[in-house]
Amino acid sequence: xxxxxxxxxxxxxxxxxxxxxxxxxxxxxxxxxxxxxxxxxxxxxxxxxxxxxxxxxxxxxxxxxxxxxxxxxxxxxxxxx
Amino acid sequence: xxxxxxxxxxxxxxxxxxxxxxxxxxxxxxxxxxxxxxxxxxxxxxxxxxxxxxxxxxxxxxxxxxxxxxxxxxxxxxxxxxxxxxxxxxxxxxxxxxxxxxxxxxxxxxxxxxxxxxxxxxxxxxxxxxxxxxxxxxxxxxxxxxxxxxxxxxxxxxxxxxxxxxxxxxxxxxxxxxxxxxxxxxxxxxxxxxxxxxxx
Numbered sequence: 001x002x003x004x005x006x007x008x009x010x011x012x013x014x015x016x017x018x019x020x021x022x023x024x025x026x027x028x029x030x031x032x033x034x035x036x037x038x039x040x041x042x043x044x045x046x047x048x049x050x051x052x053x054x055x056x057x058x059x060x061x062x063x064x065x066x067x068x069x070x071x072x073x074x075x076x077x078x079x080x081x
Numbered sequence: 082x083x084x085x086x087x088x089x090x091x092x093x094x095x096x097x098x099x100x101x102x103x104x105x106x107x108x109x110x111x112x113x114x115x116x117x118x119x120x121x122x123x124x125x126x127x128x129x130x131x132x133x134x135x136x137x138x139x140x141x142x143x144x145x146x147x148x149x150x151x152x153x154x155x156x157x158x159x160x161x162x163x164x165x166x167x168x169x170x171x172x173x174x175x176x177x178x179x180x181x182x183x184x185x186x187x188x189x190x191x192x193x194x195x196x197x198x199x200x201x202x203x204x205x206x207x208x209x210x211x212x213x214x215x216x217x218x219x220x221x222x223x224x225x226x227x228x229x230x231x232x233x234x235x236x237x238x239x240x241x242x243x244x245x246x247x248x249x250x251x252x253x254x255x256x257x258x259x260x261x262x263x264x265x266x267x268x269x270x271x272x273x274x275x276x277x278x279x280x281x
Contacts, residue, residue, distance in 0.1 A: 010156060054209035056231030065206055068199040 006030035006043060006075040026075065040079050044070065095132045097122045099146065102139055107181030111140065111189050140197045147182065148204040151175050155211040165215040165225065165274075169237065169267055172208060176241065177259040184245045209234050225274050237270055 002011045004027035011017055011027050018024040018031035026037045038046070047066035051057055057065070070076040101122035105113055115136055119126040133139035151172075158171050176183050190201060212234050219225040225233075244251050244258050244266065252258040259266075 012160070050210070051206055052231075054213045054230050054234055055206065056229070056235060065199070065202045069203050069206065 004030055006037060006073060007047075007069075008073055030075075037075070040070075040076055043076070091132075094124055094128055097124060098129055098132055098139070099143065102143055103179075103182055106143070107185055110185055111193060115139070137194045137196060140194065141200065143182075144186075144197055144200040144204070147179055147186075148200060148207065150179075151204055152207045155208065159211045159214055163215070165212070165219050166267065166271055168211060168215045169270070170263075172212075173241070173259050173263055173267070176245075177257055177263075180245070180257050180259055184248065187242055188246055205238075212237070224276060226276055228274070233274055236273070240266060240270060 002025065003009065004011055005025045007027060007030050009016070009027050009029065014020050014022055016027055018026050018028055018037070019035035021035070024031075024035075030038055030043060032038055032042075044063070044066050047069060048059065048062045051062035051065055052059060055062075067080075071080045098118065102118050105118050105121055109117070115129045115133075116126050118139075119129050129139070133142065154171050154175050155168065158168055161167075186201060190198060193201075209231075213230045216225060216230055216233055220227055241259075244262055248258045252261045
């Protein structure tokens with residue numbers, strides 16, 4: 001089973017893939033409306049907002065967790081080298 | 082490719098170290114020297130360094146392992162779009178399985194190395210992600226009160242952590258506090274967050 005290179009989500013069903021395209025390596029949540037993958041900054045911002053919404057953390061703490069999440073993922077590794 | 086007996090032995094030693102580390106850390110805390118883990122696992126002290134060059138490497142490996150288990154269990158449930166009750170029940174299943182380890186984690190978190198702390202934050206964010214999907218669905222259906230997601234999540238964690246951190250008041254020494262209070266924790270929390278018409 002593929003996992004999304006940008007967020008790590010397992011992609012099992014066709015609806016999990018960006019633009020319902022199983023050849024894509026990233027998921028529906030990490031794509032833009034046109035099917036392209038979100039940029040590093042876009043993903044960091046959306047993850048940070050999500051952490052604030054779900055856990056109520058301070059913005060800088062949430063941003064640090066978002067970066068720690070992204071650090072381990074193939075799509076973003078080069079941004080941390 | 083054929084796996085040699087040496088590779089099998091190496092993998093078994095690694096597994097034994099991980100299993101023993103879970104138990105020893107749960108019993109004695111994360112400051113325990115690796116020599117104690119080696120002795121308990123019945124392996125040479127040097128063997129630990131072959132697999133985990135530093136204590137931090139061993140801690141990181143265990144935290145990732147625990148995070149994977151938690152993530153996989155909740156993801157499987159999330160796929161079924163199940164109720165918040167099922168999700169919380171599964172959360173408690175994993176916490177009960179790793180109760181000693183998790184209790185150490187939340188009580189010693191601030192003394193852990195930065196990398197271990199960061200993995201813990203990522204694990205809780207994964208739990209929060211699945212929690213918020215299930216809660217969003219129930220808020221939309223009108224079964225759960227429309228409160229901020231983070232307050233609903235933090236209230237649940239606060240409740241469970243309080244029981245874990247004060248285990249000596251809530252259960253006997255060898256008894257799982259989650260197992261003993263699971264039904265009461267779940268039903269009370271659900272009654273607090275559900276709309277009046279849904280309360281049992």
